[in-house]
Amino acid sequence: MKPENIKKDLLDHRSTYLIVLLTLAVWFAQLTTFSGQVSSGQALLESGAIFSPHILADPSQIWRLFTPIFVHASWGHVLSNMLIVFFMGRLIEEIFGHLRYLIIYLLAGIFANSAIFFLAPDVLSTGASGAVFGLFGAIAALGYFTGDPRLKQIGKTFAVLIILQIFINLFQLGQVNIWGHIGGALGGVLLAAFIPPKAYWKWVPTTYKVSCGLIFVALMIVFIALPFMRG
Numbered sequence: 001m002k003p004e005n006i007k008k009d010l011l012d013h014r015s016t017y018l019i020v021l022l023t024l025a026v027w028f029a030q031l032t033t034f035s036g037q038v039s040s041g042q043a044l045l046e047s048g049a050i051f052s053p054h055i056l057a058d059p060s061q062i063w064r065l066f067t068p069i070f071v072h073a074s075w076g077h078v079l080s081n082m083l084i085v086f087f088m089g090r091l092i093e094e095i096f097g098h099l100r101y102l103i104i105y106l107l108a109g110i111f112a113n114s115a116i117f118f119l120a121p122d123v124l125s126t127g128a129s130g131a132v133f134g135l136f137g138a139i140a141a142l143g144y145f146t147g148d149p150r151l152k153q154i155g156k157t158f159a160v161l162i163i164l165q166i167f168i169n170l171f172q173l174g175q176v177n178i179w180g181h182i183g184g185a186l187g188g189v190l191l192a193a194f195i196p197p198k199a200y201w202k203w204v205p206t207t208y209k210v211s212c213g214l215i216f217v218a219l220m221i222v223f224i225a226l227p228f229m230r231g
Helices: 003-012 012-039 041-047 050-056 058-064 075-096 098-121 128-148 147-171 178-194 197-202 208-230
Strands: none
Touching: 003 012, 003 041, 012 041, 012 075, 012 098, 041 128, 041 197, 050 197, 050 208, 058 098, 058 208, 075 098, 075 128, 075 147, 098 128, 098 178, 098 208, 128 147, 128 178, 147 178
């Protein structure tokens, strides 16, 4: 690839590159700090994994709803997620634009971790999977919200990926946190209507924008507040 093409690719997919580089930087920091113990529960906790009892005991650790997006448990874990982001995220970034794409990735990841906090209170969880499923959910729903035939076709492909992966997760209970995947996908669906691509802003009815935005916020409040109330 010519230098000018590399530069163009970097600029066209700047958010994708930023996510991958930040995630790999965090992973190398984990390796440097914990070496062979990087996958241990204690190392993951110290790296920023989500573990509900820690947050309930010390609410100031609510930041753990954000940090797991960049924390991973193994080479396979981080590489599988970042390869998906790199190859599929580029298409999604082209459709949503740099800022909206990044916002959806981060907010869907937080939404997914909030769902884990609420629905899987005894699970130690890390990884970008919830954010990745958020991207999948956003692009899968965009065709429906806009009515654009091209986006509908792309959306069907991603919807199949979501359903297939969640079906596979059913046979991996204990190894994969299915609530994070479902939560991420749902968050992405809601965000696709709330902050659709600039080019499709007028295509999405205002009622969709308002209702999906309110549902997203309401669910976040429920996911975060109820564990403290029942605890």
